[in-house]
Amino acid sequence: MAKRTLDDYYDRMFQHFGTTGWWPAGSEFEVAIGAILTQNTVWSNVEKAIVNLKAAKLMRPKRIVECEPSRLETALRPSGYFRVKAKRLRAFCEYLNARHRGSMKRLAKLPLPELRNELLALHGIGPETADDIILYACHKLVFVVDTYTRRILSRHGLVDPAIGYEDLRALFETRLDPQVDTFKEYHGLLVWTGNRFCRRTPRCGECPLGPTLKKGQPILE
């Protein structure tokens, strides 16, 4: 079999799904909220919590910092880990208020390395959450690696399943056309493909990437 490239994977997924339009959110701040709430959680549960936040008029950093902890926790309940996530959301909002006057636009003005370092220094923001915010809320060039990214590529023999976050990010960032929209759409396609076809128990049936390949089969060109 011919060697595959990341571009081939993009084309196959795009032909199947078309444009995903990922990330679904009404504002940059909502992207950041969703990025924290979706940690180890299915998106449908995140959506319920976001509906609750809007209904409680908590979709603003100042409101989140000022409201009763129990009120925030109640709104976040459907997304799971609600006590943990309430603390993480609050920590992010405290930072946004103190350092950027509550403005995502101001946050996005930080140079990329500084932006990433500051986000990673916050409680509850790890590499994936930071990169979600940087790419989809600040519109800067980082590739987001998630469980689906690692699982899809490793099951197809393209990378070692134990590859580290930064190594996998570097792989995409050095091989793809360095366009923000390309990175957004690629991650969106991986999420959709992962969701439908590449769960912990594979469902390769209709997968645009074909069946999981055996070890030792094609490697990335």
Added chain:
DNA sequence: GACCAGGCACATC
């Protein structure tokens, strides 16, 4: 009723 889901921090070795 068991299993699973787009992470992260913290404890322990």
Added chain:
DNA sequence: GATGTGCATGGT
């Protein structure tokens, strides 16, 4: 540095 564990709801 690697590995294990807690955190919780809702869908299948």
